[in-house]
Amino acid sequence: MTATSDLHIDVVVHPRPSRVVFNLDHTAFAGGEPIGLKFIQLMRAFYVEDDTPLEAIAIFHGAMGYLSLNDAAYDRDQKTSAGNPYKTMIAAEAGQGTRFEVCAQTARENGWVNADFLPEIAVNSGANLRLVQLVQEGFVAIQP
Numbered sequence: 020m021t022a023t024s025d026l027h028i029d030v031v032v033h034p035r036p037s038r039v040v041f042n043l044d045h046t047a048f049a050g051g052e053p054i055g056l057k058f059i060q061l062m063r064a065f066y067v068e069d070d071t072p073l074e075a076i077a078i079f080h081g082a083m084g085y086l087s088l089n090d091a092a093y094d095r096d097q098k099t100s101a102g103n104p105y106k107t108m109i110a111a112e113a114g115q116g117t118r119f120e121v122c123a124q125t126a127r128e129n130g131w132v133n134a135d136f137l138p139e140i141a142v143n144s145g146a147n148l149r150l151v152q153l154v155q156e157g158f159v160a161i162q163p
Contacts, residue, residue, distance in 0.1 A: 034065065036072040038158040042150055044081040047163060053086060055163040056108045063115050073116075076153060080122035080146035084129060087121040092135035106137055113139035122146035 039062065043055040059077055066073035079087045086109070090102035109119060120143045121136060133142060143149040154160055 034069050034071045034073075037066070038074045038153075038156070039076075040150060040153045040158040040160050041075065041077040042146075042160055042162045043077055043079050043083045043086070044146065044162075046082050052108075053083070053105060055083070056086075056105060056112070058161065058163040059112050059117055060108070063112065063117065067115075074158075075112075075117040076120065076158070077112075077117055078120045078122065078143065078146050078149060079140075080125045084121055084125035084131075087119065087136050087140045088131065089135060089137050092131060096129065096131075103137070109137055109139055120146075120149065122149075 041055055041059055043053070047054040049057065055077065059075060063073060063075065085093065085096050086103070086105050088096055088103055090106070093103035094100055113119060118141070119137075119139050120141045123142050123144050125146065126132070126135075126142060136142070150160055
């Protein structure tokens, strides 16, 4: 194994102002953390370091919808009493400018109402149509 300093980068990425939508619809975890939220953190850090604007929207739906729940709703849904362990990550990213949404269809299927969501979460009328809309508006879709 070689040291990191021995690694030669062949393709250097220089970010330009970007609009990105994160499609957070399937369970994917690494080290107990949702990969999608980690991707958002890493991308945001890269853009901040380069002083380049990033407009980011994360859309929870399907199997990952429950990450958008407040503590009480999370506990009911996940049958726990620990609260939503991801709320701090979501709040921190929202504080950096990432917008978070949850799909109304996912909410209906799970019996969730607006009062069940974290304060950073907006409810959209449908995740798949919202993704199409954002791509048409020039957002790049990422499926972590």
